[in-house]
Amino acid sequence: MDIDALRAETPATADMIHFNNAGASLMPTPVYLAMSAHLALEQSVGGYEAEDTNASQLAAFYTEFAGLLNADPGEIAYVENATRAWDMAFYGLPLKEGDRILTHASEYVSNYLAFLQLKQRRGVEIDLVPSDATGQIDVEAIAGLITPRTRVIAITHVPTQGGLVNPVEEVGRVAREHGLIYVLDACQSVGQIDLDVERIGCDVLSGTGRKYLRGPRGTGFLYMRRALADRTDPPFIDLRAATWSRDDGYDWAPGARRFENWERFMAGQIGLGAAVAxxxxVGLPAIEARVAEISGALRAALSDIPGVTLQDQGARKSGIVTFTKDGQSASAIYEALKAQRMNVSVALTTSARLDMVPRGLTDGLTRASVHYFNTGEEVEKFAEAVAQL
Known part of the structure; x- marks a missing residue:
């Protein structure tokens, strides 16, 4: 992997170390140019005309994602953000009173809030799968929690806190064996891990453009297996999602298109498609290997600093590196590093109560999330700055 060439296509501030790629990764120049060209066209000829002119680029969004995920283009939808993509799928599932959802303590806050809302609205029940000794979901425990009313297992691939990578393929085998709908939040994993929905066995997979894919903010995507999509009733509908085919009825758009809106950010769709391309x-296997290499170097450097504790969990680790330092809150660390032009982020207990509170992480976690364009020199400078806090 030619890191220098990739960095050359990332016009970042030269003296800033960007370790916040899980939150808002740096956009490559080709992605920016694809978006700005479309916006310039909208300025010159108008939105509808620009859409017609760039129809092939808009269509490429679906084929690029299909290639990325090993899916059919008809199983891909463009959605405004990852949470809305997940919501459109989850709230459309035919869950009723007494049905049960399996999840894990590492589940993302917005997803768990949706579980709680459906518990209040429809009387569904939530069952928490315990963690194994490493902190990841205990695959062996799942089968023992499945009841005749269990309908869904929904987990996050790479949680926002803790750095772990949940064993999603093993979970998929259990889900298929028991006929469960398998919903996977891949917001933090898409773009840093080579994903294959057939290998994983998930029925739903959602994600964002702005993180490891390095696409524009305000963009997201949804994959839903066609067999499930064709029997799912989305919570919202418009003329993109369905056709008003008779006075008293309508016909859904086939596959995942029923989850889309007619009015959407076309430049964002083009930009996200360009980011996937x-x-x-670059190559997802190469990206995955590079992220593992540079995050491993960062973990090794931080572990040598007195008072610093790595807080990552799981048998396998992601590019999200989390740590605490004695006597320092995560917010204080964030501010101190920001003053030195080092870009990190903070995970608070409000993002993952069921995980972080039992671990005693009430002051939050510092997240130093690396991507393939980060360097060993940046790791050394960052570790030195943390040591001197």
Missing amino acids: YARA
């Missing part, structure tokens, strides 16, 4: 050109 960029990632595929």
Whole structure:
């Protein structure tokens, strides 16, 4: 992997170390140019005309994601963000009173809030799968929690806190064996891990453009297996999602298109498609290996600092590196590093109460999330700054 060439296509501030790629990754120049060209066209000829002119680029969004995920283009939807994509799928599932959802303590806050809302609205029940000794979901425990009313297992691939990578393929085998709908939040994993929905066995997978895919903010995507999509009733509907085919009825758009809106950010769709094409050109296996290498170097450097504790969990670790330092809150660390032009982020207990509170992480976690364009020199400078806090 030519890191220098990739960095050259990332016009970042030269003296800033960007370790916040899980939150808002740096956009490659080709992605920016694809978006700005479309916006310039909208300025010159108008939105509808620009859409017609760039129809092939808009269509490429679906084929690029299909190639990225090993899916059919008809199983891909463009949605405004990852949470809305997940919501459109989850709230459309035919869950009723007494049905049960399996999840894990590492589940993302917005997803768990949706579980709680459906518990209040429809009387569904939530069952928490315990963690194994490493902190990841205990695959062996899942089968013992499945009841005749269990309908869904929903987990997050790479949680926002803790750095772990949940064993999603093993979970998929259990879900298929028991006929469960398998919903996977891949917001933090898409773009840093080579994903294959057939290998994983998930029925739903959602994600964002702005993180490891290095696409524009305000963009997201949804994959839903066609067999499930064709029997799912989305919570919202418009003329993109369905056709008003008779006075008293309508016909859904086939596959995942029923989850889309007619009015959407076209430049964002083009930009996200370009980001996927960029990632595929770099190569997801190469990206995955590089992220593992540079995050491993960061963990090793931080572990040598007195008073610093790595807080990552799981048998396998992601590019999200989390740590605490004695006597320092995560917010204080964030501010101190920001003053030195080092870009990190903070995870608070409000993002993962069921995980962080039992672990005693009430002051939060510092997240130093690396991507393939980060360097060993940046790791050394960052560790030195943390040591001197």
